[in-house]
Amino acid sequence: MGGTTASAVLIEKGELSRTHEYEFRAGISTPSRFIKAGGYMMRVPTIDVAEVGSGAGSIAAIDAGGLLHVGPVSAGALPGPVCYGKGGVRPTVTDANVVLGLLPPVLAGGAVKLDVAAAREAIARDLGAPLGLSAEDAALGVREVVNGNMARAVRAVTVERGVDPRDFTLLAFGGSGPVHACDLAASLGMKRVLFPEAPGVFTAMGMLAGEVEHHDVRAWLSPLAALDRAALATTMAAMRDDGLATMARQGHDAARITAAFALDLRYRGQEAAITVPLTADEAAIDPDTLREAFLAAYRTMYGYVSRDTIESAAVRLVARAEGQVLDFAGLKRPPGRALRPETRRPVRFSRSGWTETRILDAAAVGATPVAGPVILESDDSTIVIPPGATVARDPTGHLVANLGGAA
Amino acid sequence: MTEPANDAITFAVIKSALDTIVDDMAYAVMRTARSPIVRDVLDYSVTICDRHGRILSQAKTVALHLGAVPDAMDVIMARFAGDLAPGDVIILNDPYHGGMHLPDIFMFKPVFFEGALAGFCVVIAHHCDVGGRVPGSNASDSTEIFQEGLRIAPMKLYERGVVNRTLVTIIERNVRLPDLVIGDLEAQYATCNIGERDLLRLFERHGRVSLEAYFDRLIDYGETLTRKAIAAWPDGTYTFTDYIDGDGFSPDPIPIRCVITVKGDHLHVDFAGSSPQVKGAINSTLSFVKSSTYLTVRCALDADVPNNAGVYRCITVTAPEGSILNPLMPAPVAARALTGYRVVDTVMGALAQIVPEKVMAAGEGGNTVVAIGGYDREKREPFVLVDMINGAWGGRHDADGIEGVTNPSQNMSNLPVETLEARYPIRMTEYAFRDDSGGAGEHRGGLGLVRTYELLAGDAILQLRADRTEHPPYGLFGGRPGAPSRNLLTTDGETRALPGKVTLEMRGGMTLRHEQAGGGGYGDPLRRPFAAILRDIADGKLTRQRAAADYALVFNPAGGIDESATATLRAARRA
Numbered sequence: 001m002g003g004t005t006a007s008a009v010l011i012e013k014g015e016l017s018r019t020h021e022y023e024f025r026a027g028i029s030t031p032s033r034f035i036k037a038g039g040y041m042m043r044v045p046t047i048d049v050a051e052v053g054s055g056a057g058s059i060a061a062i063d064a065g066g067l068l069h070v071g072p073v074s075a076g077a078l079p080g081p082v083c084y085g086k087g088g089v090r091p092t093v094t095d096a097n098v099v100l101g102l103l104p105p106v107l108a109g110g111a112v113k114l115d116v117a118a119a120r121e122a123i124a125r126d127l128g129a130p131l132g133l134s135a136e137d138a139a140l141g142v143r144e145v146v147n148g149n150m151a152r153a154v155r156a157v158t159v160e161r162g163v164d165p166r167d168f169t170l171l172a173f174g175g176s177g178p179v180h181a182c183d184l185a186a187s188l189g190m191k192r193v194l195f196p197e198a199p200g201v202f203t204a205m206g207m208l209a210g211e212v213e214h215h216d217v218r219a220w221l222s223p224l225a226a227l228d229r230a231a232l233a234t235t236m237a238a239m240r241d242d243g244l245a246t247m248a249r250q251g252h253d254a255a256r257i258t259a260a261f262a263l264d265l266r267y268r269g270q271e272a273a274i275t276v277p278l279t280a281d282e283a284a285i286d287p288d289t290l291r292e293a294f295l296a297a298y299r300t301m302y303g304y305v306s307r308d309t310i311e312s313a314a315v316r317l318v319a320r321a322e323g324q325v326l327d328f329a330g331l332k333r334p335p336g337r338a339l340r341p342e343t344r345r346p347v348r349f350s351r352s353g354w355t356e357t358r359i360l361d362a363a364a365v366g367a368t369p370v371a372g373p374v375i376l377e378s379d380d381s382t383i384v385i386p387p388g389a390t391v392a393r394d395p396t397g398h399l400v401a402n403l404g405g406a407a
Numbered sequence: 408m409t410e411p412a413n414d415a416i417t418f419a420v421i422k423s424a425l426d427t428i429v430d431d432m433a434y435a436v437m438r439t440a441r442s443p444i445v446r447d448v449l450d451y452s453v454t455i456c457d458r459h460g461r462i463l464s465q466a467k468t469v470a471l472h473l474g475a476v477p478d479a480m481d482v483i484m485a486r487f488a489g490d491l492a493p494g495d496v497i498i499l500n501d502p503y504h505g506g507m508h509l510p511d512i513f514m515f516k517p518v519f520f521e522g523a524l525a526g527f528c529v530v531i532a533h534h535c536d537v538g539g540r541v542p543g544s545n546a547s548d549s550t551e552i553f554q555e556g557l558r559i560a561p562m563k564l565y566e567r568g569v570v571n572r573t574l575v576t577i578i579e580r581n582v583r584l585p586d587l588v589i590g591d592l593e594a595q596y597a598t599c600n601i602g603e604r605d606l607l608r609l610f611e612r613h614g615r616v617s618l619e620a621y622f623d624r625l626i627d628y629g630e631t632l633t634r635k636a637i638a639a640w641p642d643g644t645y646t647f648t649d650y651i652d653g654d655g656f657s658p659d660p661i662p663i664r665c666v667i668t669v670k671g672d673h674l675h676v677d678f679a680g681s682s683p684q685v686k687g688a689i690n691s692t693l694s695f696v697k698s699s700t701y702l703t704v705r706c707a708l709d710a711d712v713p714n715n716a717g718v719y720r721c722i723t724v725t726a727p728e729g730s731i732l733n734p735l736m737p738a739p740v741a742a743r744a745l746t747g748y749r750v751v752d753t754v755m756g757a758l759a760q761i762v763p764e765k766v767m768a769a770g771e772g773g774n775t776v777v778a779i780g781g782y783d784r785e786k787r788e789p790f791v792l793v794d795m796i797n798g799a800w801g802g803r804h805d806a807d808g809i810e811g812v813t814n815p816s817q818n819m820s821n822l823p824v825e826t827l828e829a830r831y832p833i834r835m836t837e838y839a840f841r842d843d844s845g846g847a848g849e850h851r852g853g854l855g856l857v858r859t860y861e862l863l864a865g866d867a868i869l870q871l872r873a874d875r876t877e878h879p880p881y882g883l884f885g886g887r888p889g890a891p892s893r894n895l896l897t898t899d900g901e902t903r904a905l906p907g908k909v910t911l912e913m914r915g916g917m918t919l920r921h922e923q924a925g926g927g928g929y930g931d932p933l934r935r936p937f938a939a940i941l942r943d944i945a946d947g948k949l950t951r952q953r954a955a956a957d958y959a960l961v962f963n964p965a966g967g968i969d970e971s972a973t974a975t976l977r978a979a980r981r982a
Contacts, residue, residue: 159416162424162609166416189416269441269590302439303600306593308586 001150001177002203003057004074008153009049010163011171017157022046045215050156054149056097056176057081059090060123060142062130070145083119084112091126093146095119096139097179101347102384104359104377136348147184154188169194169400173202178383182372186386186403195399200380212252214243216317224265224287224294224310233282235315236261240280243319252321264314265294267306273313274298339364340377349373349386366393369402412620421613421621422713425464428605429453432530433466435598441590442535443830444793449820450533451595452476455602457622458524460484461716470705471747471816472511472531474698477719479505479513480527486561493519494568496596499561500537502552502740507695509537509556509741510544512592514564516599520610528602530595534588535791538581539741542780542791547742547872547908548655549688555741557581564592583780583789629717634672636708637721640761644668647756648680649769650878651749654687655908660878661685661731663749665700667757676700676754678726678733685731687908688739691746696732697724699750702816707758707765742872742908748773751816752880759883768801768846768927769880771855773814775892775921779860779913781867783832792831794822794860796921799853802846802886802929807939810840810853810926832863841890841922843950846879847957848886848928849935854948855890855923864915873907875924886928887957893922932958933977937968 010017022042053072057080060070070093079087081094097103098119105114123142124135131138158165169192172181181193196202216239222228240259247257261280264273276293279285295305340361346354355373362376362383369392372385376399383399385391391401412418432453440446452472454465460480465473482505483497497515500506506513516528537544539556549555557578564571578592579585610618644666651661664680684690691699704722705714712718726732731746752769759766780791797819800808813819824835837859846852871894879888894905897918905911905919913919940958943949954960959980961972 159419160423160427162420162427164416164420267439267441267590269446269587270439271446272438301601302435302597303604304593304596306590308441308590308593 001172001174001180002055003077003175004053004055004071005051006054006150006153006174006177007049007051008150008157009047010157010161010168012163012168017048019046019048048157050153052149052153054093054146056094056179057092058146059092060096060127060145061090062127066130068127068131068141068145070142070149081119082122083114083116085115085118089122091119091122091142093142093176095123096142097176099123099135099139100143100349101345101354101357102179102375103382104345104375107382137351140348140351143180143183147180147187150180150184151187154184158188165190171196173199175200175381178381180384182384182386182389182401182403191403193401193403194394195381195383195401197397198378198380199383200378212247212250212321214247214317214319216243216319217314220263220312220315222312223268224291224312227285227287227290227312229282229285232285232315233280236278236280236317239315239317240319243317247319247321257319257321259317259319262316262318263290263312264316265290265310265312268309268311274301275316278315347373347375355387362399365391365399367395368392372401412617412624417613418621418624421609421618422464422625424609425455425625428602428609429455429464429466431605432528432598432602433468435601436530436532436594439594439597440532441594442584442587443822443826444535444795445532445591445594447820447822447826448793448795449818450795452529452531453598453602454529455606456480456527456529457619458526460527461622461626462719463526463622463625463715465714467818469531469817469819470702471695471698471744472507473714474701474719475507475692475694476513476529476531477716478694478697480515480529481505482561483515483527491517491524492567493517494565495563496565496599497561498559498564498574498592500557500559501561502692502743503736504560505694506559507692507740508545508743509539509552509558510534512537512559512595514592514595514599516596516603518603518606520607520615523615525610525615526606528599528606530598530602532591532595533793534582534591535793536583536588536780538583541778541870541910542583542789542868543778543793543870545741545776545778545793545872546870546910547688547745548910549739549741550686552737552739555688555739565596584791625713626715626717629713629715630720631717632712633708633718633721636712637669637674638672640669642669642671645757645760647753647760649749649753649756649881651689651745652874652877652907654685654689655906656686658877661689663732663746663753665750665753665757667754667761669761672721674704674722676704676722676724678724678730678750681726682731684729684734684738688741689743689746689908690731690734690738690740691743691750692740693724693726693733695743695747696726696750699747699816700724700754703751703754703758706755706815707762742776744776745773745872745874748814748816749874751814756881756883763884764804766883767803767808768848768852768883768886768929769889770800770808770814770853770926771798771889771924772875772880772892774798774817774819775874775923776870776872777858777860777919777921778870779831779833779862779867779919780870781832781862781865781913784865785832790831792827792833794827794858795819796856796858796923797821799845799855799889799923799926801852801880801883801889801926802848802850804929805850807850808845808853808926808929810845811856812853832865834861834863835859836861836918837920840948841925842948843953844890844923844925845948846882846887846889846925846928847932847935848882849930849932850886851928851932851935851939851943852880852882852886852889852926855892855925857920857922859918859920861918862913862915866915867913868910869913869919870910871905871908871919871921873921876907880924880927882927883929885931887932889925889927890922892924893920895920895922937970941968 057074058071081092127138166189170185261278263278266273343359347357362378369390372389373387376383452468537556544556648664661682668675774795840854844855879891961969963969
């Protein structure tokens with residue numbers, strides 16, 4: 001959960017859910033691979049993400065019919081939420097969390113001081129008064145709506161694809177994800193929530209840690225049996241030169257770049273193809289090897305093979321800059337940094353009232369489970385552990401909340 | 408002991424899992440099929456049934472096919488009860504034994520879990536040719552089923568995983584394009600395998616007892632939602648009659664008449680009073696009539712009703728034996744889709760009296776089929792183009808008819824011009840909206856399409872199946888009919904009109920132009936906002952002359968609407 005949107009993706013048995021095409025449009029992604037939703041279809045390999053327009057900066061408002069909406073309009077970073085005191089006047093999700101005591105009165109290690117009174121006043125005026133609720137109850141309403149919106153995104157990549165979310169752990173990140181994750185998980189019957197180290201900058205670290213790939217795909221229509229190996233090798237050499245030159249311009253060390261080729265094969269008459277590895281060595285290009293690789297992959301996918309003619313459709317290059325990878329396991333907190341002292345403040349988790357709640361430095365939590373309610377603070381995020389849940393650090397250094405019977 | 412099947416999330420997960428399985432199966436056909444009619448036009452259907460043969464979930468494929476699956480499953484269950492084994496695959500296309508028309512080959516793969524029957528994967532594909540007297544095997548002017556191609560009674564194509572070479576050889580030797588036909592049968596087989604794998608995963612995950620309890624609940628859920636909707640409709644009988652122009656032999660109009668009886672939470676649809684069976688090939692099996700009826704009623708239900716066997720429990724359909732809607736052997740049926748479309752229009756017309764805000768005025772009347780088959784001299788191989796021209800919807804209570812879209816009974820796609828021209832010795836010289844073809848109304852009908860085919864060289868057989876020339880798509884509640892369709896053949900600069908159902912020889916250089924009927928309008932044209940009329944004129948969909956006539960308008964010299972002169976004209980008309 002970020003400032004303007006929340007996104008969900010399914011990771012099953014360690015594999016990200018991927019697709020060959022991506023339909024760009026407003027609203028949530030369709031669960032169907034077959035029937036599209038009338039957006040702009042792009043034939044690009046992509047990760048299958050569902051997204052809703054609800055984030056920490058999303059503005060909460062009452063519509064003409066008296067219904068409470070959160071997003072998709074966002075206050076952004078400027079003016080930002082009312083509590084930032086930078087000119088924002090419309091209440092946001094962050095304002096609701098501040099009013100409820102879920103967020104501390106200072107953020108980012110003290111760099112941002114929050115105006116709790118202004119947030120309460122905006123919520124009371126824009127939401128509480130029209131709904132006949134106190135500012136605190138209106139703020140709880142904002143949380144329920146935004147959690148409901150995020151649950152839609154999670155459902156889109158699980159329930160709507162026939163996958164039971166209760167079999168999964170919710171991985172919560174983004175600046176605001178950990179503020180909402182336990183409630184969101186509970187609403188879907190999920191029992192475990194994992195907070196990675198530094199959840200607020202997790203995506204940014206992912207960008208740094210990811211390997212860079214350069215893809216080049218060129219049409220190569222030919223019966224497999226009549227593949228012109230010399231011409232193909234010439235084209236592949238040109239593709240490699242182009243790819244290396246492009247990546248060199250982007251600053252990648254040529255010595256670290258590996259290039260892998262592949263050939264798209266299909267039965268004559270088909271539109272879709274199966275991609276099989278292709279050697280870069282002209283002398284080693286062997287139609288029989290390619291045929292066997294295609295038939296094996298085809299049989300695995302479709303349960304039969306045909307006697308029909310096999311043809312190539314395209315040749316692919318993936319050039320990858322390897323080696324310069326950020327090592328998450330080696331992440332270390334600054335040596336000698338003192339833990340923040342434990343404090344307490346009243347927090348409103350539900351309509352049943354205020355609960356005096358322990359506030360801990362996130363780094364203070366070890367392998368011994370800490371019982372909720374407790375709020376864990378760090379420079380980049382705030383983790384909310386509601387009553388009934390526990391949290392502990394796992395051997396790899398991540399925090400894991402167990403919702404137990406809280407659902 | 409019966410499991411309660413009462414966990415809300417598990418129910419939602421299983422329902423979506425079934426929908427995902429058929430969705431992935433539909434995607435698999437698209438990826439593995441060889442012929443444009445299957446691969447691009449998407450004339451195929453996918454569903455999965457439980458071990459009793461009851462439909463659990465349908466992919467969003469051809470609705471006209473899917474409602475015919477229950478009758479086909481009955482044939483399979485009766486014929487192969489106790490004679491099914493893992494690895495078996497059954498095919499059929501015989502309209503008189505579970506099929507619809509010969510090009511549609513049904514494939515069934517029984518799925519076994521822990522040694523016992525668990526369900527069926529079903530894939531229906533329209534094959535580009537199954538032999539017979541005309542390329543494409545779709546002729547409107549055959550007079551017996553025996554002219555229409557290879558007739559396959561329910562038979563095992565695979566027995567315990569071993570292919571039946573005899574049957575494959577018979578098929579190969581009796582069709583014009585064996586590579587494509589066998590390739591598409593293989594696509595159906597691949598799809599069954601994918602469905603089987605995924606269905607078994609579901610059984611492994613939930614266990615048979617629990618899963619089958621949820622299957623029961625899912626079907627009951629479909630029934631409950633349908634019954635609730637029907638119970639809210641006023642009891643009574645509602646009658647509507649629509650017409651097909653003729654059967655290609657006789658120009659006499661062919662009536663399709665339905666009487667819908669709403670009684671409590673049940674719907675009965677009777678087609679007594681429809682035409683006796685006809686000489687030409689537009690007779691429709693009762694299974695297909697049921698399918699056409701189910702889907703039309705389904706269109707009037709809310710979007711969240713699951714498309715499963717529960718819906719069918721609430722609707723009974725009858726048609727007299729020996730009628731065009733329940734023909735006797737050996738009546739020809741190849742072009743029966745046309746009759747199905749008219750059944751849809753007829754049932755829609757009757758539903759308009761029950762739920763006027765849930766229906767639309769008549770659309771284009773179903774797709775037009777243009778089949779051109781011959782020998783491609785350049786490629787030195789035979790070719791068969793089977794093109795289906797999609798369509799225009801009628802006006803609706805709150806919106807104009809959509810245009811350039813599939814008939815709601817089909818969910819098919821157009822054949823891209825690029826694909827068509829790359830594969831056939833044919834050039835498409837025009838593909839356009841047909842101006843002035845949408846029926847006038849408060850919400851006008853959609854515009855029909857125009858497609859013009861030029862045969863570049865050689866000789867070929869043209870087979871046409873078109874309608875709505877004499878009986879244009881009707882309007883509702885004061886809306887006007889759409890423009891009637893036309894078929895024009897041009898030879899050496901001379902153009903002549905063709906009847907809708909015809910088979911003739913084409914030579915290189917000849918062109919066929921089809922002008923599709925437009926959708927009917929919904930509501931009084933005089934209630935249409937001026938802004939909407941002016942927008943249609945600006946978009947080039949409506950000429951000023953036609954707008955003036957249909958909507959009783961007077962234009963001022965600047966091109967705008969002269970409102971006072973228009974008011975005077977309209978008052979004079981009402982008087």
